[in-house]
Amino acid sequence: MDIVFISDLDIETVIGIFDWEREIRQTVRLNIEMNTDVRRAAQTDRIEDALDYKSVAKRLIGFVEQSEFGLVETLAERCAEIILEEFPVEWLRLKLDKPGAVRGSRSVGILIERGRKPGA
Ligand SMILES: Nc1nc2c(c(=O)[nH]1)N=C([C@H](O)[C@@H](O)CO)CN2
Numbered sequence: 001m002d003i004v005f006i007s008d009l010d011i012e013t014v015i016g017i018f019d020w021e022r023e024i025r026q027t028v029r030l031n032i033e034m035n036t037d038v039r040r041a042a043q044t045d046r047i048e049d050a051l052d053y054k055s056v057a058k059r060l061i062g063f064v065e066q067s068e069f070g071l072v073e074t075l076a077e078r079c080a081e082i083i084l085e086e087f088p089v090e091w092l093r094l095k096l097d098k099p100g101a102v103r104g105s106r107s108v109g110i111l112i113e114r115g116r117k118p119g120a
Pocket residue numbers: 015016017018021070071072073098101102
C-alpha cells in the first residue's frame with residue numbers, strides 16, 4: 001500500500017465549545033496519510049498522475065480557516081469527507097491535534113480512519 005502524507009499542517013481557525021473559544025482563533029494541526037498507488041506517477045513523472053499533496057493541503061487550509069465548528073470530531077470528519085470525495089484517495093488516516101487545549105498536556109485531539117483500506 002502506498003501512502004502520500006502531509007505532516008504537521010498548522011491552520012488557524014475558530015474551534016471549541018466554550019464561549020471564550022468562539023471569540024478567538026486557535027491552531028489545529030493536521031497529520032494525514034492517504035492511500036494512493038504511486039506507480040503511474042513514478043513511471044510518467046507527471047504531477048497529473050500523482051496525488052498532489054499541495055492541492056490537498058490548499059483545499060484543507062481554505063476549508064478549515066473559514067470553518068467554525070465546536071468539536072474537533074466534526075472538523076476532522078468534514079476534512080476526511082473532502083479528501084475522499086474530491087481526490088483519488090480510497091483510504092485515509094487523519095489526526096487532528098489541538099495543541100495547548102488542555103493545560104499540562106502537549107496536545108489533545110482525534111485520530112480517525114475512513115474509506116476502504118486496500119486488502120481489508
Ligand atoms: N472529544 C472532545 N472533547 C473536548 C472537545 C472536543 O472538541 N472533543 N473540546 C473541548 C474544548 O473545546 C477544549 O478544547 C477547550 O480547552 C473539550 N473537550
